[in-house]
Amino acid sequence: MNTPIPQFLLGVPEPSWLERVTFPAFISYGRLARRPLPRQLAVRCPVSVDSRGFTMLKNHGKWIVTPGEYVGWLRRHRERINLQWAAPQDWMCEPAIIHGGQWGRERFVGTGLSVAEHQSRTVANYLHLRDLAPELPFIPVLQGWHLEEYLTCVELYADAGIDLTALPLVGLGSVCRRQSTAEIGDIVTTLAALGLRLHGFGVKNLGLLRYGQYLASADSMAWSYAARREPPLTGCTTHKNCANCLTYATRWRTRLLTQLHRQAQPGPDIPTAGLDHWKEAA
Structure with missing residues (x-):
């Protein structure tokens, strides 16, 4: 029996795409709110919304969109x-976000805060958004950098009265720009063993092929980055590359799903080493 594959949400760059696709889509709040939506917008697909937290903290070192504005x-x-669900205004825990400086070609302001403070603010924001708008489908997000920090974040939610195992989806943050697939795999399988239905934000293709069976869903905008390095598709004569091309994105999505189905083999048991010790200490 084949193992399940996660629901895949294709990252889309513009609200107009939501009228043109029927498969699940993922789009940032920044893209949606930067100008008024078309009056006759006729969305054909289920849509999940990213809060744009990475870009917000990268550029400003803080949130400049208030919870009230977002809600x-x-x-x-x-x-x-x-809308199917929306991410909270969480606080990523990548070293670049926290410490700032030049990382590759990108410049980060830096928050100057600790991982623990980012986690505390992430949990507090989820609780605040839920209080402001209990009718909106916000999902909690786990933040951290090392496995132990993610487990600590689980405890923070529990201390706040949130049973993550009872929720339909829990976001896994601070993984999209990480290079170590093995490290993320350990984090994913350990959290899945706790009974969490995880959404992987921006999980790389290799990661989906390696541990996708432990995710309930995942999103990616990687097709756009790939398209920038390639010549346009045959027939695409109006643009120099396909970084904002629905034809390219759809074909990329089809190839990825085909790979996931082919890779869906019976998987090993989810590793539980160390969980008993953590549960005793919690």
């Missing part, structure tokens, strides 16, 4: 965009 926009447009 207000989602509340006004929930039905129009066919």
Whole structure:
């Protein structure tokens, strides 16, 4: 019997794409809210919304969109965009986000805070958004960098009265730009062993092939980055590359899903080494 594959949400760059695709889509709040939505927007697909936290903290070192503004926009447009769920205004824990500076070609302001403070603010924001708009489908997000930190974040939610195992989806943050697939795999399988239904934000293709059976869902915008390095598809004569091309994105998605189905072999038991010790200490 084949192992399950995660539901895949294709990252899309513009609200207009939501009228053109029927498969699950993932789009950032920044893309949605930067200008008024078309009056006759007719969304054909289930849509999940990213809060744009990475870009927010990278550029500003803090949130400049208030919870009230975020909630207000989602509340006004929930039905129009066919909202399935939305990420909270969480605080990523990548070293670049925290410490700032030049990382590769990108410049980070840096928050100057600790991982523990980022985790505390992440949990507090989820609770605040839920209080502001209990009717909106916000999902909690786990933040950390090392496995032990993610487990600590699970405890923070439990201390706040949130049973993550009872929720339909729990986001896994601070993984999309990490190079170590093996390390992320350990984090994913350990958290899945606790009974969490995980969404992987921006999980790399190799990661999906390696541990996708332990994720409930995942999203990716990697097709756009790949397209920038390639010539346009045959027939794509209006753009110099296909970084914003629906044809390219759809074909990329089809290839990925084909790979996932081919790789879906009976998997090993989810490793539980160390969990008993953690549960005793919790």
